Amino acid sequence: MPDAIPVDSVGIVVPQIAQFETPLTLSCGQELLTYQLVYETYGALNASASNAILICHALSGDHHAAGYHTMSDKKPGWWDSAIGPGKAIDTDRFFVISLNNLGGCCGSTGPTSINPENSQTWGANFPIVTVEDWVESQARLADRLGIQTFAAIVGGSLGGMQVLEWSIRFPERLNAAVVIASAPNLSTQNIAFNEVARQSIRRDPDFHHGHYLDEKSVPTNGLGLARMLGHITYLSDDAMGSKFGRQMRHDSYQYNYGIEFEVESYLRYQGEAFTKRFDANTYMLMTKALDYFDPAAQTNGDLSAVLSRAQCEFLLVSFTTDWRFAPERSEEIVNALVKAGKHVSYAKIEAAEGHDAFLFPIPRYMATLNSFLTRIGNRISMEAQ
Amino acid sequence: MRSDLEMIDEWIQPNLRVLDLACGPGELLHHLIENKKVTGYGLEIDPDDLNTCIEKGIPVLEQNIDEGLQNFEDHSFDLVLMTHALQQFRRPDLLIDEMLRIGKECIITFPNFGHWRSRLHLALKGRMPVSDFLPYNWYDTPNIHFFTFQDFERLCHEKDIKILRWAAVDGHLRDHWWIRTMPNMFSETAIFHITR
Numbered sequence: 001m002p003d004a005i006p007v008d009s010v011g012i013v014v015p016q017i018a019q020f021e022t023p024l025t026l027s028c029g030q031e032l033l034t035y036q037l038v039y040e041t042y043g044a045l046n047a048s049a050s051n052a053i054l055i056c057h058a059l060s061g062d063h064h065a066a067g068y069h070t071m072s073d074k075k076p077g078w079w080d081s082a083i084g085p086g087k088a089i090d091t092d093r094f095f096v097i098s099l100n101n102l103g104g105c106c107g108s109t110g111p112t113s114i115n116p117e118n119s120q121t122w123g124a125n126f127p128i129v130t131v132e133d134w135v136e137s138q139a140r141l142a143d144r145l146g147i148q149t150f151a152a153i154v155g156g157s158l159g160g161m162q163v164l165e166w167s168i169r170f171p172e173r174l175n176a177a178v179v180i181a182s183a184p185n186l187s188t189q190n191i192a193f194n195e196v197a198r199q200s201i202r203r204d205p206d207f208h209h210g211h212y213l214d215e216k217s218v219p220t221n222g223l224g225l226a227r228m229l230g231h232i233t234y235l236s237d238d239a240m241g242s243k244f245g246r247q248m249r250h251d252s253y254q255y256n257y258g259i260e261f262e263v264e265s266y267l268r269y270q271g272e273a274f275t276k277r278f279d280a281n282t283y284m285l286m287t288k289a290l291d292y293f294d295p296a297a298q299t300n301g302d303l304s305a306v307l308s309r310a311q312c313e314f315l316l317v318s319f320t321t322d323w324r325f326a327p328e329r330s331e332e333i334v335n336a337l338v339k340a341g342k343h344v345s346y347a348k349i350e351a352a353e354g355h356d357a358f359l360f361p362i363p364r365y366m367a368t369l370n371s372f373l374t375r376i377g378n379r380i381s382m383e384a385q
Numbered sequence: 386m387r388s389d390l391e392m393i394d395e396w397i398q399p400n401l402r403v404l405d406l407a408c409g410p411g412e413l414l415h416h417l418i419e420n421k422k423v424t425g426y427g428l429e430i431d432p433d434d435l436n437t438c439i440e441k442g443i444p445v446l447e448q449n450i451d452e453g454l455q456n457f458e459d460h461s462f463d464l465v466l467m468t469h470a471l472q473q474f475r476r477p478d479l480l481i482d483e484m485l486r487i488g489k490e491c492i493i494t495f496p497n498f499g500h501w502r503s504r505l506h507l508a509l510k511g512r513m514p515v516s517d518f519l520p521y522n523w524y525d526t527p528n529i530h531f532f533t534f535q536d537f538e539r540l541c542h543e544k545d546i547k548i549l550r551w552a553a554v555d556g557h558l559r560d561h562w563w564i565r566t567m568p569n570m571f572s573e574t575a576i577f578h579i580t581r
Binding site: 313315331334335338339341343344345346347348364367368371372374375379 | 402424426432435436438439440441442443444445446447448456457458461
């Protein structure tokens with residue numbers, strides 16, 4: 001809980017809802033007749049609507065990226081360390097938009113929403129959405145907000161995939177793309193991890209084939225297990241080691257299956273806390289969106305060919321200890337952009353936190369982000385004069 | 386700009402696709418992008434230099450050149466540059482091969498260790514030279530290979546590398562007749578424009 005709002009915070013923010021009545025045809029072939037997107041904005045849109053930055057969230061993110069909803073909030077938004085007045089994504093200069101993606105569980109239409117066609121909870125009947133569908137819906141939100149061209153679109157992990165898709169699908173609608181700790185597609189190992197996560201949810205007896213809300217139950221065991229697994233892959237071996245080592249709960253071994261090591265307690269806590277704020281169907285949808293993303297498939301696996309459509313400047317960032325989306329994966333994107341002759345810069349940030357590093361305010365990372373965006377802002381201002 | 390950079394600038398045609406290895410804060414690349422309309426990238430590993438490049442809008446990639454350049458395709462650049470850095474890499478000979486694979490032409494500059502002052506320093510004092518231009522001690526220097534104008538010429542000859550042109554200058558870009566006549570003795574910086 002903040003005693004007072006920090007000076008470099010965007011302060012109290014109020015989520016807004018955009019309702020869409022034009023049907024959206026999804027990659028899977030199904031149509032969403034109506035849907036809503038919940039979003040927040042920070043900073044002010046300038047007269048020429050040229051200073052907007054879109055933030056794309058990752059697997060378990062949402063629209064609440066910065067600031068506080070109430071003075072009793074324990075924590076600010078998920079990327080508050082990077083978004084605010086004078087911060088890397090400077091809200092004194094930019095108008096920042098952050099939304100909850102379709103299929104989410106934080107206010108945008110998703111499995112926990114009511115299906116208008118039968119007035120029942122969508123649950124497992126909610127169609128599988130893809131990165132492409134998200135970008136399409138984000139573009140409609142941009143239209144609604146009067147933004148033709150973004151100064152930049154920024155995202156980490158699954159968010160970075162959305163940024164890549166934007167650069168390919170709507171090349172004229174962004175000046176810059178910031179792709180952080182991401183990949184051009186998932187590795188086999190990544191897909192395997194996702195499948196274990198999904199299976200742990202689906203095999204929970206409380207899952208009820210995805211209609212658990214109708215049954216007034218929640219597959220907390222399965223979802224918690226999925227999160228525990230995910231959590232391990234977001235951290236580096238070193239980060240876990242330095243945080244917990246072999247620290248034990250008791251002075252000696254108990255020779256049972258209770259908590260012996262602190263890391264066990266930590267994972268159980270993380271898993272359980274997650275089930276209180278996240279929906280299992282949404283989690284499964286998000287992992288499928290990750291699995292399906294592969295823009296190079298359009299050009300026979302030639303990433304450079306598909307990225308040649310892009311017109312924006314790129315900044316790629318990776319983290320040394322990230323093994324879920326290793327630096328080599330970012331470098332695949334960099335190499336493809338170089339081959340296509342695109343304006344790209346790449347920074348490999350020394351960080352101990354593993355994949356999670358993209359959420360930490362690591363000084364060099366923040367400085368890189370700020371330098372890049374500041375110059376993009378200056379360039380746009382100069383071109384406008 | 387550093388004197389060797391000014392000299393190189395005169396040699397570079399407009400609109401080329403350029404790769405600048407160990408580009409530092411991007412001085413040369415920035416100049417070439419602004420004035421010669423070249424496109425291209427710098428490679429660098431120093432965080433401050435990388436940030437400076439990003440601030441200035443120079444495309445820069447964090448990549449350790451000693452770990453290889455296999456990610457760049459054959460002849461994918463018109464020109465590969467390396468200014469005052471060749472002496473810092475593990476295998477300059479293999480690096481030159483790689484540069485000539487990636488670029489149609491290369492321009493390389495390096496400090497000439499055959500300069501008379503270096504020779505005198507070693508000959509008279511019996512210790513490795515420390516100068517304003519190479520201000521390091523033998524144990525902490527990033528310069529792990531010391532070679533001369535003539536050493537480089539000989540390597541080109543052995544590898545059948547064509548020297549398109551060369552220049553030899555002192556620290557102030559003074560291009561005196563005696564430097565031209567005896568570059569190995571009088572040049573502080575050697576500049577070679579090479580191709581296969």
